Every structure is written in C-alpha cells, then in structure tokens.
Amino acid sequence: MTHSTPHKISDTPAISCRNISKSYGKVNALHDITFDVQQGEIFGVIGPDGAGKSTLFRILTTLLLPDTGDATVEGFDVVKEYKKIRKIVGYMPGKFSLYQDLTVEENLRIFATLFNTTIEENYHLVKDIYSQIEPFKTRRAGALSGGMKQKLALSCALIHKPSILFLDEPTTGIDPVSRKELWEMLRKLKSQGITIIVSTPYMDEASLCDRIALIQNGSFLRIDTPDNIVKSFGNRLISVRGENMGELLKRLREIPGVISCFAFGDSHHVAAEKSSNQLNSLTADTLAENLKKQGYTNLEVKNIEPGIEDCFMELTAK
C-alpha cells in the first residue's frame, strides 16, 4: 500500500458536509451543519468550549457516526468509506494524545510506522517543526513543555503526508510565542498544498484562517472569510473605558440607542445603531456626553473597528 502521494481531485471539495446532526442523549451536540472546505485552504472552526467543535472533528475523522446528514472527506463518505479516509488524513485531537512514557523520537517513529512510512522517508515534511524539538529527541514526551508537545503532536500528524490535516484546538493551553509559531507552520503547510481544518476558542486567531465558521451551541452562525464577517458587522462600535467598570456596564445597557454592550478585557464594547437620522444616532461623542451627565469622569470613549469577537457576540445575541 502506498499513500505517499495523496490523490487530489481539484474540483471536489476537500470536505463536504451536508446537514450533519449529532446528539448525545438529550444534548444536541451538532445541529444541521452544512459547509464545504476547498482544497488547500485553512478553514477555522471558531467557538467557545462545548460548542461542538470536537464532535464535528470526530465525525469528519470517522471516529463518530452522525445521527443524520452526510459528509465526505476528499470525496470519501465518512461512514461507508471510513477506511479510505483514515489513510489520507492527519488528525491531532484536542487532548495531547501521544505516549508520555515514550521518547520524542519513539513517538514519531511509531506514528510513521503506523502509516507505513519512516521518519527518514518523510523527514522533509516535518523538518521545520521537528527540528525545533529534535535536540530533545531522547526526552520522554511527558516531560516536554506544552508548546513542544503540540509541535511533536503536529509532527506525528504530518509524518505520513496527509492531504487533509484536522487540528482540534492545537493552540489551547500553550504560550503566545508557541501559538504564533504554530500558525506560521500552518501557513507553510498550506503552501505545500495541504488542506487544514483547525478549531480554536481564540477569536483573535480567526484572521489567520482563509475562511472561518463561527459555531455556538452546535450550530454554525456564519461561514465566510474573516474580512467579510467583520465587514458585515452592522452597527457602530464604541469602546468605553473608565472607573467602576461593573456598574458602568449596567448603565451603558440602559442608554437608549445601545443595542448591546459586552466587557472586552479592560474596556466595554458598545454596539450602537447606525441610524441615517443623525439626531437619534449614538456616536462616541454623544455617548461620552450622556455618561458625563450621569456623573462619570475619567472616561475614554472612542469609535473602534469591530473584530471577530464583536461579530460573534452580535451573531449570538440575535
């Protein structure tokens, strides 16, 4: 058996998902999911913990059966042709799933062997990533740092030259530097023609994907490029910073013209209606004035550009 050259049928989508639903008992983990992933793109599935990301990944990697709906990976049905899919995909589960009592090199060797290849044969594929942890190749995997563990896991998922890479929350629990490095690696892999579907709870990683799907409570809220999603934000966004943020949040929500208001780190993001009627419209200036009248001082109020998280909040609020 040779799977060293993954077959590519350029006109079939890498992943095609139609009306997939899945529930565990009464819990609806996935509800009517439909989307396509094109060949060679980085597709991000973005949403909070428990949104259904891992369930979706497990269905696509043939580990779980959908209750209803169909899905294909590289044209193969996830239920009937699961054996074929298992030969051509690389999968990195959310939980660190390597052998902690084996060394870095032993882990990589096992996964290479698992796919009928060797480290030597496909070294060039993982060189960029693996070379960073190679100095520690005799160390046990359990003794690696979080970032190094993920690099090893990614090496193991890549060693057999998969045509699609499934990465379930690869950046969760690792330091910002390693996160950045990991995303750089994904861009490189994309340039080699590997399709990547990646899930993350971090909204700020959305802009690194070609297209994203925002997922909440088992449903996709929106599928588009990060730019388009941001552009579609329909309201004016105002950032407010000041003292006594807790009470300020409540007060902001009571102001007429405010659609929603959420705490974002050290400031509040206020979504205000973009009205054509200038008089009724709430702007940064009018909002600042309003708050000043209520006795707030030391305020920093300014117009800002929405991010993915603002869009996510807007979509979930609907």
Add this chain to the structure above:
Amino acid sequence: MREFRIFVQKEFFHIFRDRWTTLILLVLPVLMIILFGFGITTEIRNTKFAVYDPSRDAATQEIVNKLESSDYFTLDSYLSSPGDIEQLFKEGRVGFVIVFGEKFYQSMLHTGDAKIQLIADGTDPNTASILTNYATALINTYQQELFASQLIAESGKRGITAETRLLYNPTLKSAYNIVPGIMGMILMLICAIMTSVSIAREKELGTMEVLLVSPMKPFLIILSKLVPYFTISIINYITILLLSVFVLKVPIAGSLVLLTALSLLFIFVSLSFGILISSLVEKQIVALLISGMLLMMPAVFLSGLMFPVESMPQVLQWFSHILPVKWFIIAVRNVMIKGLGFSSIIKEVAILTGMGIIILMASIKKFKYRLE
C-alpha cells in the same frame, strides 16, 4: 509486519518503563506463591497446647507424649486448675487445651468411659476445627495401639474405627491445593486484568483516537497488545512451576507437556476475557474494577482455591461453573497433582475451549472501530 513489531516493542516499553507495572507482573507471582505457600497455610505446625491433668497416670502421659512428639504440637505447660484455661486463651498463648477426666487410665480399662475434653479458641473456627481434628486423630491412634496391645482381653470393646487415608497428598500439605489455584489466579491477573487495563489506558489517554484514524487494522493493534502479556504469562508459568517444585516441594506428577498445553489454553481464554472487558469500558479504573470484581474475587472464593465449592450454597455453585478459572484449577489438579492423563480432563478442556471461543467471538463483535 513492521508496524506489528514496533507496536509490540512499544507495549514492552510501556510495561518496563513503569516500575510498578514491572513489579506487579514479575514479582507478584513469586510473592503470591511464597505467601500462600508458606504464610497463609491451613497446615498445623508447632501449635502450643496446655494440659490439665488431674489423673497423671500412664495413659494421660502417653497421650501427651504422642501429641508432643508429632510435628503439629508442642507442649506449653501443665495447668494446676481448670480456672487457668480462660486466662491462657486470653493471652493467646496456646492453640488448644486438653483436659483429662479423673482416674483416666482406670476408667478406660474398666468402665470404658474415660473422658477427654479438647478446648479450642472458636473465634477462628477454621483453625479451631483443624486443631481439634488433628488432636482427635492422634488420640484415636493411641487408643487403637492400646487396644492392639491388649487385643485378647479387650476385643469385645473395639467396635468400628474408621481409618482415613488421604491420597495424592498424604501429608495434607496445603501447597498441593495452593499451587493450581495460584497458577490460575496469576495467569488470569496478567492476561485479563493487565490486558484490559492497557487497552483502556489507550482509550483514556486519547491515544486510541489517533491510532484508529490510521490505516492500521484495529485487530493488529489489539494483537500487538496481547503479545507482551502472553510472553510474561509464559515466564510466570515457568516461575510458578519452578517455585512449586523446588521451594514448595510440590512435584509435577503428570505430563509437563499436557500441563503446559492446558495452561496455554487458559491463557488464551483469559486474554480473550481481557479484550472483551476492554471493549466494554472506557476507563482504566473501570477495567480494573470489573476484572477485579468479576474475575479475581470469584476466582479466589468460588474456584475452590480456599473453600470447597461443595460446601457453598447451590446458587454460588452454579455461578462457579461459569468461571474459567475453576475448570482450569480442577484440570491442573488432575494433571499436576494426581498425575492423570488427558482422558481425565477432557471435560474441563472442552469447557475452557468453548468459553474461549465464545468470549473471543463476543469481543470481536463488541470491538469498536470508532469511539462509540
């Protein structure tokens, strides 16, 4: 084949890199044999006894000598009054007290109603009954010898005396009973428990998830897990035999080839059990509990290893029939201790083979190619 080899190697790494696993797999069998063989024994050896003897005549002296000269008992002391008996038991100094009636020898010869009382500590009923049985047997021997020497004069009073002779284990060594039982327990422990735990561990740690999303056949993954435990079982089987022959002095009366074939069959049944359990559970602790509660506990209690199955309630006896280890122990006793041939264990072999096939089929059917 290359992937199979590297997976077997990986499994050995898992075992030998964890100190406790290694210890359990290789040292536990030795410990169990030594513990059960020497420590936890139903044999009586050098148990102390005290005597209250108001008669102090030739017959009582003879009986006390008889008891003391046996390997089983040592004389602790003579008591001056029956009131001291309780104090002795409270101190735990003696296993039992023997109390003679007055004018013992005279009564025995003339009226025939000489009285002996054996007092033992009933808080440990097993030991108490074994002690009194041994002592009674010795006293009976004395009585027979006495009557034999006065055969003509007393022939009318002899009556019937049952003489017990224990075949295959003439000296009543408990090791004869222990070795087949330990063998069954150890093989079951290593094959069923360790296999099921090791597969459950892959599920619990999430590595099974990655292994499944690969071209390797799940069947091969499981098979590669069995090889190390099979190997270790064979090592333990040899260890147990060596220990029992050279340390516990239990000889292999029957054919070694037959015994080995029988053990291989049992290993096969236990491994299948391990796979079946692991395909039903997700967590190591559950695998451990199920195999521990469902296999080990009944194996200890219902297999006849410690208590005779015949004296158990009918329901438990029925239940004991479904335990592979019970049949294995019976067959090992027949071959190893009694030295019987294949014809004596046809039934046990047939039952074990049947069980193995059923369990293996069930585990193949239950084996999950996905996560659910």
